[in-house]
Amino acid sequence: MSTEHQQYSTENQADAIAHYAERHGLEIVRTYADEGISGLQLDRREALQSLIADATQGRADYDMLLVYDVSRFGRFQDTDESAYYEYLCKKAGIRVEYCAEQFVNDGSMPSSILKMIRRSQAGDYSRDLSVKVFAGQCRLIRMGYRQGGPAGYGLRRMRIDQTGAELGLLERGQHKCLQTDRVILKPGPENEIQTVQRIYRLFVDKGRREGEIAALLNAEGIVTDLGRPWRASTVHQVLTNEKYIGNNVFNRRSFKLKAQRVRNPPEEWIRAEGVFTPIVDIQDYRAAQAIIVERSRRFSDEEILNHLKALHARHGLLSAIVIDETHHGPSSGAIRHRFGSLLRAYALIGYDPGRDYAYIEDNRHLRRMFPTVVEDTLRRIRDLGGKTRRELESGLVVVNEEFSLSLVIARCETTKAGAHRWTIRLETGLLPDISVAVRMAPGNRDILDYYLLPAIDMNVAKLRLAEDNGIGLDAYRFTSLERLFDLTRRIALREVV
Secondary structure, eight states: OOSSOGGGOHHHHHHHHHHHHHHTTOOOOOOOOOTTOOSSOSTTOHHHHHHHHHHHTTOOOOSEEEESOGGGGOOOSSHHHHHHHHHHHHHTTOEEEESSSSSOOSSOHHHHHHHHHHHHHHHHHHHHHHHHHHHHHHHHHHTTOOOSSOOOTTEEEEEEOTTOOEEEEEOTTOOOSSTTOEEEEEEOOHHHHHHHHHHHHHHHTSOOOHHHHHHHHHHTTOOOTTSOOOOHHHHHHHHHOGGGGTOEEEOSEEOGGGOOOEEOOGGGOEEETTOSOOSSOHHHHHHHHHHHHHHTSOOOHHHHHHHHHHHHHHHSSOOHHHHHTOTTSOOHHHHHHHHSSHHHHHHHTTOOOSSOOHHHHHHHHHHHHHHHHHHHHHHHHHHTTOOEEEOTTTOOEEETTTEEEEEEEEOEEEOTTSOEEEEEEOOTTTOOSEEEEEEEOTTSSSEEEEEEEEGGGOOOSEEEEOSOOOHHHHTTEESSSHHHHHHHOOOOOOOOO
């Protein structure tokens, strides 16, 4: 079904096909209809997929397929694709007839040429329509109207009529109901506006990194507009999106004709400045962009090492904190990525920190990792129909109002003899029903396994684990959290009267 022409409504197509069948003495035994779905790709065409599967797998209880016209197979940019689907039907012994075409699909040269032309026209129509739609979207952007997508944290979508009168805020998932209505962005709740402004102050004035800001917001129980914990990437989006200074920007990414999604260069962006009420000062925004641009500049190995030498000469020591507090150089994370570790970079400039910093580096990584592990676990429980509630004071997670969880990460330690050990500290003061211990692999970068420790069997505050611990402890050891998810899964039962 195409939404742009009444001609292609499923009712009109069905009427035309029924008349064709009546004229030719045919009985319609089955109908395949993709309602309101674009014909550019097969992936969302469930009815067409079902048709092809029935034909190729011998389940078809018919020997003829009636199609409204050639474009109903799809307006594919590769004309061979729609021809291929027709070929699969014919190969299965199913004859294909087009009810609204001016030719008989008998395999003759004239009909084959006409089909090829009609398939090319179908693809051309989609390309022409894409150009017209894009031009219309650009015009509306320049007029200051929002084109699709959620408003984002700190902002809200307002529906207005053709005179500019406000008709009310749109909640997430809601859409305007009239074609003449438009959508603009408005400042959101005051607490969200203050959080956005605070993010800019922390980044510009305090020199905090995105990951540090995210950790701070999560520690205070502040969630994103999606109700999720903050991440470095979501903080970065707030710092780089021009909508917070009132600008309307479009075409940063494009997905035309359902082809590969691409990131467009800035010169192709469509921008209208000052069309929304800003919630961030323009000077703060520009300062943030300057910091990001300088930080993302590609430094050579020699430049990085010279930068470290200068920092050492200025401060008398080097650490990740010292490096990250300097705005004009690469971050500690960038240096780790380039040289493998900070210690390796220190060694190249002849600096000896005088202590083992690997422990600190591991702890930093585990602190960044912990919120993601927690959120992924809770999301999986919710996906299975369970409910979760996190207690702000204790940090415990209550599942389905039935039992409580505590999640801890156990870092891997290596003894002098080369053996691996893990220490699990249990929240005995909070008394969770189940403690989920995430045991890290050697190197503390990947997860090794999980221990699901029920409170009824745990009467100590700390467990010291080796690689193998006997049946008494390893009975609670699992390679994934599927056993936990089985405990939280909701199952529908028939009501017994």
